[in-house]
Amino acid sequence: MTTEVKKANGAYTIKISGGIDTLTAPELEQTFKEIEPQADKVIFDMKEVDYISSAGIRVLVYVHRAMSSKDGLVLRGLNKNVSTIISLTGFDKVLTIE
Amino acid sequence: MRKSIFFKLALILIPVVLVCELVQLYISYRTIYDSNLKTVSKLTESTSLTVSEMFRYFDEDSENDQYEYGLELSRMCETWGVTYIYALDVDIDKRSEKYLAIGFGEDAAEIVKKSRYAGVVVQGTVSDAQIQAYRNKENSFIVHEKTELDDTITCYSISKDKYDYTNYKIVKRDKPILIGAEVSFSAVMKESRQRFFSTATYDLIFTFMLTLAIFIVFYLRVNGPVRRISSRMKNFVSDRDKGVEKLKVRGNDELAEMSRSFNLMTEEINSYITSIDSLNKEKHTQEAELDIARNIQTGLLKPGSYENGSVSINACMHAAKNVGGDLYDYQVFDDGRVFICVADVSGKGISAALFMSRAITLLHQYALHDYSPSRMLREYNNTLAEQNPNGMFITTFAAVYDPKTHQLTYSNAGHNHPYVIADKLIELDGALGVAAGIFEGMEYEQETITLHPGDVVFLYTDGVNEAENSNGEMYGTEALENELRKYIGAAKGNISDEVLSTVREFSGHADQSDDITILTLKLEQASLHDEITVKNRAENLKIVIEKINALDINEETKAQLLLIAEELFVNICSYAYKGKDGDITFVLDIGNDQASMIFTDEGEPFDPTADLIDIEEYDHENSIGGLGRFLAFELADEYSYAYENGKNTLKIIKKI
Numbered sequence: 001m002t003t004e005v006k007k008a009n010g011a012y013t014i015k016i017s018g019g020i021d022t023l024t025a026p027e028l029e030q031t032f033k034e035i036e037p038q039a040d041k042v043i044f045d046m047k048e049v050d051y052i053s054s055a056g057i058r059v060l061v062y063v064h065r066a067m068s069s070k071d072g073l074v075l076r077g078l079n080k081n082v083s084t085i086i087s088l089t090g091f092d093k094v095l096t097i098e
Numbered sequence: 099m100r101k102s103i104f105f106k107l108a109l110i111l112i113p114v115v116l117v118c119e120l121v122q123l124y125i126s127y128r129t130i131y132d133s134n135l136k137t138v139s140k141l142t143e144s145t146s147l148t149v150s151e152m153f154r155y156f157d158e159d160s161e162n163d164q165y166e167y168g169l170e171l172s173r174m175c176e177t178w179g180v181t182y183i184y185a186l187d188v189d190i191d192k193r194s195e196k197y198l199a200i201g202f203g204e205d206a207a208e209i210v211k212k213s214r215y216a217g218v219v220v221q222g223t224v225s226d227a228q229i230q231a232y233r234n235k236e237n238s239f240i241v242h243e244k245t246e247l248d249d250t251i252t253c254y255s256i257s258k259d260k261y262d263y264t265n266y267k268i269v270k271r272d273k274p275i276l277i278g279a280e281v282s283f284s285a286v287m288k289e290s291r292q293r294f295f296s297t298a299t300y301d302l303i304f305t306f307m308l309t310l311a312i313f314i315v316f317y318l319r320v321n322g323p324v325r326r327i328s329s330r331m332k333n334f335v336s337d338r339d340k341g342v343e344k345l346k347v348r349g350n351d352e353l354a355e356m357s358r359s360f361n362l363m364t365e366e367i368n369s370y371i372t373s374i375d376s377l378n379k380e381k382h383t384q385e386a387e388l389d390i391a392r393n394i395q396t397g398l399l400k401p402g403s404y405e406n407g408s409v410s411i412n413a414c415m416h417a418a419k420n421v422g423g424d425l426y427d428y429q430v431f432d433d434g435r436v437f438i439c440v441a442d443v444s445g446k447g448i449s450a451a452l453f454m455s456r457a458i459t460l461l462h463q464y465a466l467h468d469y470s471p472s473r474m475l476r477e478y479n480n481t482l483a484e485q486n487p488n489g490m491f492i493t494t495f496a497a498v499y500d501p502k503t504h505q506l507t508y509s510n511a512g513h514n515h516p517y518v519i520a521d522k523l524i525e526l527d528g529a530l531g532v533a534a535g536i537f538e539g540m541e542y543e544q545e546t547i548t549l550h551p552g553d554v555v556f557l558y559t560d561g562v563n564e565a566e567n568s569n570g571e572m573y574g575t576e577a578l579e580n581e582l583r584k585y586i587g588a589a590k591g592n593i594s595d596e597v598l599s600t601v602r603e604f605s606g607h608a609d610q611s612d613d614i615t616i617l618t619l620k621l622e623q624a625s626l627h628d629e630i631t632v633k634n635r636a637e638n639l640k641i642v643i644e645k646i647n648a649l650d651i652n653e654e655t656k657a658q659l660l661l662i663a664e665e666l667f668v669n670i671c672s673y674a675y676k677g678k679d680g681d682i683t684f685v686l687d688i689g690n691d692q693a694s695m696i697f698t699d700e701g702e703p704f705d706p707t708a709d710l711i712d713i714e715e716y717d718h719e720n721s722i723g724g725l726g727r728f729l730a731f732e733l734a735d736e737y738s739y740a741y742e743n744g745k746n747t748l749k750i751i752k753k754i
Binding site: 051058093 | 639640654660668713718722725728733
């Protein structure tokens with residue numbers, strides 16, 4: 001999995017490529033923690049994400065809750081598989097998905 | 099005989115004739131009677147008058163006169179046929195009469211002869227008629243008396259005059275003489291009667307004979323023709339083959355008319371039957387032809403199912419009535435390559451069936467010679483178009499699958515787009531060319547698609563999507579696509595049969611309007627059994643992932659298997675050995691359309707299938723735990739846990 005961070009004013013877009021699983025989720029979390037203080041809003045561009053497991057969902061939820069006091073977390077570009085998994089967990093109703 | 103109409107007629111006619119006869123005879127009799135009455139009356143009158151004239155010269159005192167006149171009266175009786183002539187001297191007060199003279203005729207009664215003679219005085223026989231006649235004095239008076247003794251007609255007249263011999267002149271008598279001329283009418287009638295009855299008898303006999311004769315003639319005249327017509331009618335059907343002669347028609351009356359009508363009717367019936375016969379023959383010929391066509395058609399087709407290790411084929415062709423012309427074909431070569439095709443001929447009947455047989459033969463040849471689908475259709479089209487006098491055409495889809503490369507190469511001559519059921523429904527809409535058989539020199543494009551084990555290629559003809567129900571609605575490609583999508587990621591049994599029964603269910607009672615043909619090519623999973631034991635470290639997940647990634651299955655299922663494996667493996671790693679090292683065994687089995695994964699560890703007994711979260715009740719705002727196991731078992735089709743022989747054994751089954 002790779003991440004690419006772009007900044008536009010207070011909004012940080014993290015483009016993620018690959019799968020967010022138990023082995024790569026910590027890396028994503030770490031990337032977020034690095035920009036967390038400066039970020040008003042976080043956008044995950046997940047067009048290139050082909051896989052997500054519960055570990056990945058946990059990171060998404062963590063970031064979502066962390067940003068809830070600010071402008072929040074937005075998920076973009078979810079493909080069919082990833083959407084399905086997130087829907088199964090019911091977190092599609094909690095997370096902001098565009 | 100009793101049933102005969104003639105008998106019935108006789109029963110009516112004979113009494114009628116009899117009654118008529120009797121009436122006639124009665125009238126005759128009365129006429130005779132009246133005539134006799136008249137004659138006799140006239141007779142008595144003229145007699146009486148003549149006699150009263152005669153008695154002018156009668157001298158009542160002369161005994162000689164009494165005698166002579168008596169004789170004369172008898173002579174007159176006999177001559178004129180009168181029964182009595184008498185001259186009376188009537189005493190009205192005493193009501194007695196004296197016979198002055200009396201004459202007797204033939205029929206005079208003996209008793210009267212004896213008791214009445216000149217000079218006798220009879221008391222109390224003066225009748226009212228006599229009195230009246232006497233008083234009348236003028237003319238004669240005729241009376242018809244019927245007594246116990248006799249039936250008589252008497253004419254009374256008065257002889258008032260007398261000849262005075264002394265003075266040679268006629269003077270009035272002091273007392274008129276009553277003259278009676280009496281005829282015994284019964285005697286007259288008796289004679290008439292005798293004559294009458296003998297005549298009547300002859301008359302009756304004659305009438306009877308005549309009636310009988312007429313009857314017989316009529317019977318013969320009518321019965322014969324009627325019987326003939328009746329028997330002709332009865333035997334009409336059975337005699338038909340021998341040829342029915344016409345009835346002889348004699349004359350112009352109603353019977354002749356009936357015979358003529360009968361002849362006409364039999365002619366018409368015969369021609370009607372002949373035309374029905376020929377129509378039937380035509381129909382049977384047509385049906386026979388269609389039967390032959392259908393037999394040719396089904397005879398050319400390969401068996402409905404085929405299996406080797408790497409592919410399984412299921413095919414069916416259900417012909418509609420009166421239509422011929424769908425076909426499917428497949429061919430598996432030694433090197434494992436598979437040729438499949440479906441086609442639909444435009445025509446009907448034997449010619450379509452023969453065209454179809456040419457088509458199949460050509461396709462076989464070309465496939466055997468290793469032609470690519472594109473070349474196959476080109477050569478095939480040219481050959482068919484070369485010799486196609488009926489202008490038939492055939493839409494064809496032909497494809498070759500190579501299991502070594504997993505590639506399906508195909509070409510399409512005007513046929514409906516087949517589908518591939520993979521992890522999504524794919525429509526093979528490329529390489530569409532013109533239907534074959536019409537134009538020589540057509541080129542056909544070719545396309546290739548890569549398939550994976552578990553995929554199903556679905557070929558069909560328009561009898562499927564154009565199947566009609568009784569409302570005239572068509573099943574439609576959309577419904578077909580929806581039906582096929584159901585098999586994505588699900589067990590794929592005999593999809594051909596199942597789609598066919600769905601289409602049949604849709605059609606209901608409506609007649610099948612077109613041939614329905616389906617062919618499915620299913621890529622079988624290679625079976626696999628793989629086992630590995632690793633240490634309980636999260637990074638060893640990579641090994642498990644590698645094994646799963648290596649599977650030749652569709653991407654969606656693979657992703658789910660990966661997820662399940664990850665969640666469960668991580669779970670075991672984290673908890674089974676309580677931080678200590680331990681082994682985890684992973685067994686992966688592929689076969690029978692399913693993948694099974696078994697995780698075994700020797701750690702703490704722990705049932706991961708227990709206490710799964712309820713996603714409805716889950717506190718999404720605040721909680722985060724339990725998602726892993728939840729997802730694993732949610733995505734699995736089946737799962738089971740057991741603790742046996744000191745091992746936790748967790749089995750997951752996923753259909754592929």
